[in-house]
Amino acid sequence: MEEVVGGSHSVAEFVQGYESEGRLRGFRCPACGFLTATWGVACSRCGVSGLVDTTLSDVGQIVAFTIVEVPTEERVNDAPYAYVVVELDGGGRISGWMPSVRRAEDLALGDRVRFRPSYRPGLQFEKETSAAAE
């Protein structure tokens, strides 16, 4: 896991990380160890600054999800799709969408998913099994 001390990367770099570079950027708290993929200048758990730039795992498991039937303007042609909260291997939770999952019965809590780089806005996941099959 590559780490840079300073916690300097920006909101845009986070987004570019997964939309352009195929990388899930994150911060690790030097005090409590909390891992997050959300931008800040101090840890949202313990308040300590000096967050350390890190790269989060590409794979994890679903801890909560829904199937969005009524989308925002950005995804007007994509619904229904799954919106998921994923616990990444090695720590850190992140939210994302799964355009290939259109029905609640096609997804379950605990399902393994993998980050899928895409030119589309937002962070995409796909089922890990389908990634392995490709």
Add this chain to the structure above:
Amino acid sequence: MRETWVVAATSNRFGRSTESARESATRVAREAIEQSGLDPKAIGQTFVANCLGFAEHQAHVGPLINNGLGIPDVPSVTVESACSSSSAALHEAFVHVAGGFVDAALVVGVERVMQMDSLKATSYFADAADYPFETRNGATFPGLYATLAAAYAAKYPTRPEMFGAVAVKNHANAARNPHAHFQKEISMETYLSSPMIASPLRLYDCCPFSDGAAALVIAAKEASPRPRHEPLVVRASARAGAVTALQDRPTLLGLPSTRVAAEKAFRQARLEPRAIDFLEVHDCFTIAEMLALEDLGFFPPGGAKDAALEGVTQRDGKLPVNPSGGLKAKGHPVGATGAGQVVEIFEQMNGLAGTRGVPHAETALAHNVGATGGSCSVHILSRR
């Protein structure tokens, strides 16, 4: 701190308005000032709550309201806290009056969103989440609460009827409320056959987009003149915050900001939950009412899921919840919602609630959440 009262509380009918926010806010504010018995010039400051003013190309609406009221010299400030904006404005007014900075303050909450289509409104509402880390990743406002509902259901097994009972109850209450957006009852069958918006939340799990305005006049006990109705004492005015992005919270079971605001409020009021006769809670979605009742301390974790189904929270139940119809059916004009909850409590305590009245109520609680709980307000109000 000085003893602080709500001396007047007014609202228009929530729903579709043909007026601009500026017009409806000014009208309800004028009515509140008249109700308060105060000279308008006695208002020391106006606290305005308006979230989506840019949708009608009007920011900085506070001075326009004061101009329309004939008090252009009175300072105003807009308080934005997403769906909890007007309870946040009430808190600011309380701080100013209780702290002795002004003797009387006007709180006005207003929103006009129904000129937008559903797609546009869904997009605007989603902007109150963490845009780059939730909304851009596919979250919608119903989607985020659906995620909370899914996490809750995974821990505490639920049936659709449990959620449906909240919707049926709140529609039944709204049917008796002339301020309500939806003044009609729904059946469980109607609920169960309504389309999915974000699983497991159906159409009738969701509050509507509403236009609306509500106004309150807050005054120090010693400054209060002869108001038309019996003032209510603000026993507690508490606020709390929490991490916005759901994925960064230690748990998806409940809203941490509600728990903290409730603890602060009960401590401030020196009361226990059992002292509360009825509640107006933030039920933007049916799951939100369940979570609120648990986070506020009225039910243990997982204990509120069948409260509506078993009749506990009905108007004539042991603990009436949302006798107004709640956000779910009274409506959710974002900036006016929190003040509207206090209007309901004021009308209930003054015997103005008609057939939806909760008898013998002495103390009530208002709970108002900003988005998915990045902000939360809890107010406790009592008869004098």
